[in-house]
Amino acid sequence: MTTHTSPLHAEHVADGATMVDFAGWQMPVRYSGDIAEHEAVRTAAGLFDLSHMGELMVRGTDAAAALDYAFVGQMSRVPLWGARYTMMCASDGGVIDDVIVYRRDWDHFMVVANAANRAAVRDELQGRIGEGGHDASVEDVTHEIALVAIQGPAAESITASMCELGADDIHALKYYKAANVLLDGGIHTFAARTGYTGEDGFELFVPADRARDVWRLAMDRGDSAGLMPCGLAARDSLRLEAGMPLYGHELSHDTNPFEAGLGRIVSFGRDDGPPRGDFVGRAALEQVRDIGAKKTLVGLVGEGRRSPRTGYPVTDAHDNQLGIVTSGAPSPTLGRPIAMAYVPPELAEPGTAVGVDVRGRREAMKVVPLPFYTRGD
Structure with missing residues (x-):
């Protein structure tokens, strides 16, 4: 299997980053x-290399209709320069x-897409474009684009200071909106106010050959504001505190x-707009909506020091397994162990006492609403 390197690989090595293989890419952990x-992102700003993420361009007269069929969200309703979080599901709803x-x-x-x-x-x-007979095409441009994210309370001021043209657009940009800006040095950038940390932030899509300049x-611009380069480990603990799912864990x-x-991200086109045509997985998801889910994702908070990890059993007072931990770690912000887990719906009520088998010893935890952390708390 080929291992890919980010356009920023040399920068990471020069900065002393610990590199790991992640989804076929050498990335800084x-x-x-x-x-x-983690704390830099919560209090100032963090700089992330996300160039391992996949970028797929979908173009054509029927591009919107093709995506309506391919995803559970109604992409034809996304405004120009807008963004939408959605999912691609199989016919059985998975x-x-x-x-x-x-x-x-x-x-x-x-x-x-995830790497x-x-x-x-x-x-x-x-x-799916072929199935629907849509006039649209897909182009994989992952290796032509580098993705750099600036996340944290100082992200807006740092990103605006990097602009040769477009600083006002950065300041005016709403959450899940994007704009074309010109960074210093003449670097054309598609800047989106999106992120995966629970903080304000921007994701900058730039030409791969200008990634090191960005x-x-x-x-340089973020130094006085406390900007710190961050790896995948901090990104994972930040997204866990923010209750954001990770494919391969919660999904x-x-x-x-x-x-x-x-x-809520599944649009059936009834209460939220005009009628919607078919999409892959619709029948299965309508059934789940109508009869209810068989398991539910919940947050867990512990009182002790030992943290649950992915795959640990969630148990009742008699050590009967109720579910399984999908992600878990000590929370730097809360100072307590936290986890997300799937449990039966009847055990999803906040305050429900459960246990987690942490290497053979039961650790008491309780169900709490997600997310664990919200900006401004």
């Missing part, structure tokens, strides 16, 4: 330390991937959006 990087779709023109969309699922999403898109520009072919607590 940490620089100065997981907790320091999740193939969760993605963000950006509308770059009336007949041009960019689908950002491990890029090929699956690309191939499914092509197949990284260095961000480090998989064996789960559906309703079980993950994300049924």
Whole structure:
């Protein structure tokens, strides 16, 4: 299997990052330390290389209709320069991937997929365009684009300071909106106010051959604001605190959006607009909506020090297994162990006492609403 390297690989190595293989890419897992990087994002700003994410351009007269058929959300309703979080599901309702779709023109969309699922999403898109007879095409431009994210309370001021043209657009940009800006040095950038940390932030899609210039520009402009380069470990603990699902953990072919607590992103076209045509997985998801999910994703908080990890059993007072932990870690912000887990719906009520088998010892935890952390708390 080929291992890909980010256009920023040399920068990471020079900065002393610990590199790991992640979904077929060599990516930085940490620089100065997981907790320091996590706290930098919560209090100032963090700089992330997300160039392993997949970028798929969907263009054509029927591009919007094709995406309406391919995803559970109604992409034809996304405004120009808007973004929408959605999922691609199989015919049985299982999740193939969760993605963000950006509308770059009336007949041009960019689908950002998880690195491990890029090929699956690309191939499914092509197949579903053919099934629907839509006039649209899919182009995989992952290796032509670098994705750099600036996340944290200082993200807006840092990103605006990097602009040669478009600083006012950065300040005016609403959440899940995007704009074309020109960074210093003449770097054309598609800037989106999106992120995966629970903080304010921007994701900058730039030409791969200008990635190092953008990284260095961000480090220079963000230095006085406390900007710190961050790795995948901090990104994971930040998204966990924010209650954001990760494919392969909270999401998989064996789960559906309703079980993950994300049924709101499934549009059936009844209460929220004009009638909607068919989409892959519609019949199965309508059934789950009508009869209820068989399991529910919940948050868990512990009182002790030992943290649950992925795959640990969730148990009752008699050590009977009730469910399974999908993600777990010590929370730097809360100072307590936290986890997300799937349990039967009747045990999803906040305050419900459960246990988690942490290496053979029961750790008491209780069910809490997600997310664990909300900006401004």
